[in-house]
Amino acid sequence: MIKLNNLHFVLSLFFSLMVANLFAQQTMTNVYGRRVQSLNGKWDAIVDLYDQGKKNKIYLNKKPENKTDFYEYAFENGLRLNVPSDWNSQMPELKYYEGTIWYARRFDAAKDRGGRLFLYFGAVSYRCRIYLNGQEIAQHEGGFTPFQVEITDAVKEKNNFLAVEVNNTRRVDAIPAMAFDWWNYGGITRDVFLIRTPSVFIDDYFIQLDKTGADKINASVKLSEKKANIPVTIEIPELQLKQTLMTDAHGEIKTAFVSQKIKRWSPSAPTLYQVKISSPDDQIEEEIGFRNVWVKGEDVYLNGQSIFLKSISFHEEIPQRRGRAFSQADAAMLLSEAKALGCNMIRLAHYPQNEHIVRMAEKMGFLLWEEIPVWQGIDFDNEATEEKATKMMREMVARDKNRCALTFWGVANETQPSESRNTFIRQLIATCRSMDTTRLITAAFDLVRFDKERQMFVMDDPFIKELDVVAVNKYMGWYHPWPVAPDKAKWEVAKGQPLIISEFGGEALSGKTGDADVVSSWSEDYQATLYKNNLEMFKHIPNLRGTSPWVLFDFRSPFRFHPTNQEGWNRKGLISDQGYRKKAWFLMKAYYDSK
Ligand code: GCB
Secondary structure, eight states, rough: OOOOOHHHHHHHHHHHHHHHTTTTTOOOSOOSSSEEOOOEEEEEEEETOOOOOTTTTGOOOOEEEEEEOOOSSOEEEEEEEESSSSSGGGGEEEEEEEOOEEEEEEEEEOOOOEEEEEEEEEESSSEEEEEEEEEEEEEEOSSSSOOEEEEETTOOSSSSEEEEEEEEEOOOTTTSSSOOOOOOOEEEEEEEEEEEEOSEEEEEEEEOSSSSOOOEEEEEESSSSSOSSOEEEEGGGGGGGEEEEEETTSSSEEEEEOTOOOOOOOOTOOEEEEEEEEEESSSEEEEEEEEEEETTTTEETTEEOOOEEEEEEESSSSTTTTEEEEEEHHHHHHHHHHHHHSSSSEESSSOOOOOOHHHHHHHHTOOOOOEEOBBBOOOOOHHHHHHHHHHHHHHHHHHHOOOTTEEEEEEEEOOOHHHHHHHHHHHHHHHHHHHOOSSSSEEEOOOOOOEEEEEEEEOOOOOGGGGSSEEEEOOOOOTTTOOSOGGGGGEEEEEOOOOOEOOOOOOTTOOOOOOOOGGOOOOHHHHHHHHHHHHHTTTTOEEEEEEOSSSSBBBBBOOOOOOOTSSSSEESSSOTSSSOOOHHOOOOOHHHHHO
């Protein structure tokens, strides 16, 4: 007989297993190259401020059947929200909303015979539960990475009812945590698709140039099932490369191609090749580029040549619309402004941005730095938080590992040294390296300080030795007054390693004139002085290999209280929320043109 204690244990194990099974899956590689049916568009919505929907099982969407039935909800004929999009920008009442909103829609799903169906979400901010035809089928946490859930057995041909319970409440154990310098947009913020695959399909592949071998392309492919002896072909027609191999017991093949004819991808010549992969039942293709990046001493090498990284950061936000960027047109707007500034790189701040941005950036010739939102204030002592971060890292690397533009995986932004932080970040780095050894690993630190005795800028965090490239955010002239004249500012930070200034800048209200040496003038003139001074200081940083001003556009942030100069906006943009270039933009442009 089971004792009560044991019974309790068995029951909780049973329920935790049930919940565990509900975790959404990591997505198959190259969703945008699959057979998809879009579920974008208007969805019905219910604002659930007090979290009553789950208790009342509104995902069942019941209708009265007899004279005494009634239900105090209905999805039909109420609020309609756009998907993809944040909810905050869709109604004035939702501008500051943090809580739960239910989304629902119906769809038909004609099945291929023997085929499989998956629901795909590009991102849901921040956590969600998915219900199909009244059953909870998946949960996901993390607002900036994609996930999928197989619905082959749960879906009907006609009139499926899909409900998604989305919640963006900030929590201590979340990533990011309780406070962060950008808007906490909620909603189904990226594309939603139904993906059709054959029963055994090409689930994953990783095709990249060898880290150092300029002529060698490493390729691996994994089928959805662990089936041996299935022929898989990889072909790059333009290079006349083709190989067919038999899968091993894990349903995988691993191989390499050697060719002297590979034209290397670079910002000035972003060459991409059509790559085709096929198995007996499935085929998929995608444009892939080939390049080598490595670090030697204090230099970063791209295709064997040392490079200066002319970077810029932006949030995934269209300031003119006061909402999240989600479309190709949005990507074009942000990226063309980065191009105009003369950049060869983008630091995607502070979280994985949508695939439209990443794919278009690669085509336009930008190197990319992508990071997960381990941004200040993270609960490094919490194991669950570490697991979440690790999962986000996996989801990010899995999504973008075939994008040769991706050069840096960022593991953290502005963290304070401690044993628990080190363990946490070490785990992230290990996860990254276990999936991909071809990128450089970096993190942005804010610990550079002026050593009065030595009269120079130094940084004491020993953790930097574990990174390929060190990055620092330093707001000279804004958060820190100058301790010496900019042309006397000597740096000894991360000696022997390449250093990127991953953030610098200051605020200016567009169009405002004022004292060029008074910080609180909030003027374009002061911002220009600040840029002039920083650009002067950069000349004296011996291992400086890149700069990334903060930030391309003014962006919305609850951190910013000043009533006339900020009004809920971080005004450090080189371009205003309305798209006007500030004076500092022209200085930065001249600096990049001279590099
Ligand atoms: C930082 C953060 C960035 C902020 C910025 C600022 O160091 O990394 O997310 O927005 O400073 O404007 O204070």
